[in-house]
Amino acid sequence: MLLQVNSIDVYYGSVQALKGVSLEVNEGEITSLIGSNGAGKSTLLKTISGLLKPASGSISFMGRRIDGLPPENIVSLGIAHVPEGRMIFPAFSVLDNLRIGAVSRFNSGKPKKEVLKEIEEDIERVFSLFPRLKERKNQLGWSLSGGEQQMLAVGRGLMARPKLLLLDEPSLGLAPYLVKEVFNIIKMINAQGTSIMVVEQNARMALKASHKAYVLETGEIVLSGPSSELLKSDQVRAIYLGAGVEQR
Amino acid sequence: MAPKNAKTFTLIAAGVVLLFLPKFIPSNYQMTVINLGGIYMILAAGLNVILGFTGLMSFTQVAFWGIGSYTAGLLAVEHGFPFLLTVPAAAFLTAAVGFLLGLPSLRKLKKFYLAVTTIGFVHITRLILENWTSLTRGADGLPGIPKPAIGPLRFDTMHEFYYITLISCFLLIWLTAVIKNSRVGRAMQAIREDDLAAEVMGVNVFKYKVLAFTISAFYGGLGGALYAHLVGYISPDIFTFEEAVTVLCMLMIGGSGLIAGPVVGATLLTVIPEWLRFMQEYNAIIYGAAVVVMAVYMPTGLVGLTQPYWRRLAVLFSSAKKNGGTG
Amino acid sequence: GAAQELAPAPKTFDVGFPVEMSGDAAITGDLQRKGTEMALEKINAEGGINGVPMRFIYEDTKGTNPGAISAFNKLLFSHNVIMSFATVRSTMVHALAPIIKENEVPAIFGGSAWSLSELEVPWMFRVRTDDRTVAQIMAKFMVEDLGHKKIAGLHDSDAFGTGGFVETAKALKEMYGIDVLTEQKYSTGTKDYTAQLLAIKNSGATCVFAWGTRLEDDAIILRQKAQLGLEVDFVGSASYSSTPIRDIAGDSVNGIYSAAGFTVANDDPLVQEYVKEFQAKYGELPDENSAWTYSSTLMLADALRKANVIQVVDGKPMMLPTKEAREAIRQALKGVRDFKTPMGSYTCDKWNNMLHEMPIIQIVDRKDKLIKVVSMEPELE
């Protein structure tokens, strides 16, 4: 068990966004989280990465309690979060955005030189995944197109070489072929040993790519199970996969 | 219905208290403080239009104050204009200056560049008032500005002057409320929130920025004219950058963009230093600390505290986003 | 007055003093208060005003006119003082003048702008030499004693500096037909005077007179003058002889002349006694800031005693009603003649100026050296 979320409650002021949510992410697996707008998916990811504190319940990562830790410590433990809304550093170039994604790796205890070398290698890897970014590598973050920013956000998440990668709607605003590409990337890095938790509106692709899935509705987990089963479930098909598609 | 009645009742009660206030305040000293506070309130209300509604950081209010008080003072002393003429003349002339200043600077300058330009304008205005001796009598200042008289009515004492302050403050604050809820006011607020979005929605951003600047100059000029008649003597050394900062603090601590913001802020920042007088040489230190504390605990201003939680959050959110803007 | 209705006197006889306690002029305010407090000790040791101790109530002007107005109003209407001091800053005195006039309170002020006399407010008494007189003294000194004909002027562009410059230039012109070679101004708080000093250097002047308001400005001017190697006779207004200037301007202060209101180098025994006491009490040398408040407080106490504002009736101190008291004080102040103080001997002239002698000093080795003492011939009514 890599990550265990134990019946957490999360509030924004007096509004409760998560109600007793529990879930588990297994080592080496892709876990997907689906649900309508405002269900609390992003809130859950933010709570895991420490941006929000649960009012009650607990979260443990590799057997260690992490709820209450500040986000920077959680990152150092090996959880990277690609947040909703991209959050590119506007005044940094593409390269600097990628580099800054790797700063937590200096805490790993490896000699600095080695880390630096790895970082440059990883930048090349991200560029090979998203050639577009390479073309724009010295452009400042704010001036990138929406989709370019999205690619950069995902790339920056990879730069942390996390044990667990939290992806919040990684395919948002990407061209169709890139949507597929992003899921290929997800599968690929998973195959290389990174566990992944992905939030997606594109439920079909998410379910196809993942091992296990949870469905979140108004702050509560309403369904969970192996993705392949959920994909077949009538309930899921009706609500999240878009009934219209089936009729065409 | 009940809460609405309660609100009307409070407003009427407050009105009555304000109307008879001089009866309860025998001291000339306190009345002076109230009158000065009223003038600051007018300045802050003017700043509210430009900063609170339109979102442009400006320090010019104090320069407009100077221009207005000199216009009124010179017209009264040198040309014997009556009060009823000096005040509008000062207000409109200052508005014209504001308009002319706004034309070039608002077209291009953004954010902090504009703010520093207005700081420059404050320094330049003070220097001109001080050195253009043939017009302003220079650093000696201008004594002997008569107390207001409207026909047979005379306003010689602080207690009598109070009614002029009261009426002016009431009208001018009410005016900001009218502006805020009008088409023009909405356009200004849209500019504050996102000037580009406002522009593509059909708002002539430049025009309304200049208008807001002009209105704030009008307020500054009017406040200045009242000040000149209240004190009877003006000199260039009053209109300093420090005073500009004070007016800014008043608005922010009261709550910028909110109608009651200038009222609360000006009252508070006029009363607190007076109240701190007993601390003698420590008063300014404590005042500074108080400003920090208020900013820290009430970032949306005091009046902001009365707003619902989510609205406050949205306000904070929007200003935070601006802060994060492009590098 | 025979049938005046007296009321029991208060525990202390309170005099108001709006003074700079914060802002950048706090330094002079501080010195002024040292002067009054020292005088009070003396007065009260001698039984105060006919048995009632005298006390000062200070209110901060915050260095601004609106601040001074509310401070003054607070003194008048919250502390109900019978009379008050009214600051050294001429523009502030101007701002206070309408209140003084309207409320008919005797007020002693230090602002030196001649324009204040032209207000002709009978309640206002000036206890420092006015600019016009100082200007004439300066002009005379530069031309007659130092023998200069090529003279330049440097001044703060505030009311004090401008007024002083204009009066000096006028005196030079009227008395000796000399035109000032160049007029150089600066605003209070300027940090770099290179431009002004260079202009003076290039004008070929052999002597500069300077009217400055702020001590730090004066000190910077002197330092930069030394750095630029501007070797001319330098005659400064009173602030150029203040105590702290020697510490901060260092050796560049040496050699300058100043038409000081006061000097520790004066061997008048009253001055020497004052210097000794001041040093004992505060551990520093006094300068004009404290001397004028000290001297005028002594003078005031004397006038108050003579005015019989407080009388002892049946062993109890009784006081005149406010209005009468104020009139009596005014009369007493008007009647001051030849009252000896460390500032010289005060005589009230027809303009309500308390004229007194004026020393001219040179600073040598950072110490005052008395050059001469100029006496006045007051125009009496």
Add this chain to the structure above:
Amino acid sequence: MTHILETKAITKRFGGLVAVDSVDLQVSKGEIRGLIGPNGSGKSTLLNLISGVYPLDGGDIFLNGESVSKLSPHERAEKGIARTFQNNRLFPSLSILDNIMVGMHARTKSELHHTLFRHKMTKLEEESCRKKALDIMKFVGLKRGADYTAGALPHGERRLLEIARGLALEPQIILLDEPATGMNPAEKEWMIELTRNIRNTGITVILIEHNMRVVMEVCDRITVLNFGRKIAEGNPQEIQTNPEVIEAYLGEEEPEDVIAG
């Protein structure tokens, strides 16, 4: 046939990068025009050129045969060009109602002097604007109270409010930049319907969208950009089968997955 919107060889450069490269576009009145293309192909930039946010580096833009290239954004808005933004740009601390009423700015006239002297027009205008605003809210499907603060709305409703604000302008043409991103299937469904409803009121629509299901279902014609150039144009069937488009944009396999999303 006259086109409501026509661009002739419009070009935009950012430093060395040609973001929009000599694009010709002809949009007929009442059409829903899709604008697709890979990320960074210049779609948003094209909208920015049409709405006047960026100045042109070359070419000319016509609205109803009349050149608008020299007009400022607010003048173009007055002429009837409305738009939404790819990243929400609402007026966050204003209410829903005020957001929509700012949209009506160009269609109303009350200046300060009217307001101050309580001109009759002002009152009538305010009344009718308020009513219209409520109608528009209903039209786009915003169910919340009109006084709710825009900044506190969830994502989906913000997108609707932005469209509402654009419609308040009573535009001839509205430019929508990825209105359906981040929406769930049900909301996307509504987006499709809303787009059609807008067109049915006589407003021409230009729609940027990466979701093929939305694009294919709703657009009359589609223009495809790549590297700032127009590479294809046609009806949805033609575009879907155009090899160049497939290569540059749609990708080869499993189209149904992508389309479904």
Add this chain to the structure above:
Amino acid sequence: MGFVYALSAMGIVLIYRTAGVVNFAQGSLVMLGAYVATSCIETLKLPMIGAIIAAVIIMAGVGAVFQRVAYYPLRYAGIIPVVISTIGVSVFLNNGVYVIWGTYPKFLPPIAGSGTITIFGTSIPLQNIAIALMAVALLFFQAYFFNKTWLGKKMQAVAQHQDTAALMGIKVSRMITFTFMYSTALAAIAGIFAGPIFFVSPGIAQILSKAFAASVVGGFGSVPGAVVGGIFVGLVETFGAYFISSAYRDAWAFGLLILFLLFRPQGIFGEPISEKV
């Protein structure tokens, strides 16, 4: 003179770049730096170099406290509440120094001595040369620091987006503290250089508006801009005062600033103002 503005402007620009804060207390911090340096010399009897180092260290500590009190609680609150709170701090400091150091101005000896050297017939105080060298050295240091070091990058990341920076594993509050310590240390250096010229009194705090002017001329947010802007403002006011009228000294600086901005609204080194839509 220009270089003193430059040094103060650098502090302002730095804290803007790394915390997004427009610091109205920078002038007062410069003043405090000068006071602290004076005390190190007078009271602690430290030698010049020791005093400078001590003052810089003490001021860095002040920066940490300043940050904690007046900025950290407001870090999400947007720019204007922070401006107000820095204004409060400046009022506090400008008057607070009287309590500790009394009302007399103090004299801080120039670190380069009071000698002058003669270049092309004009004598230039050594102190001015030292200031210029310092400004240029700091300029290069900062350029290196921000563009080449990880710490510099981390600080900038925090300025741009705090939450995201935290998600990258950057210790946000520590970076903010560093930033403030660094910029108050800069203020201390400016104060140490300004002290001998201005004398140590609250009057020093008034360089704030000139420092703002300098930072804007140079292009707000640009470190070389701050230096160039400072020199520009210094030169303009000296020449304006000399050739036109000394009374309008401040007016020349600001007048030209305004004119300049009308033609180049983004300052000398500023990015052309534009935003992504």
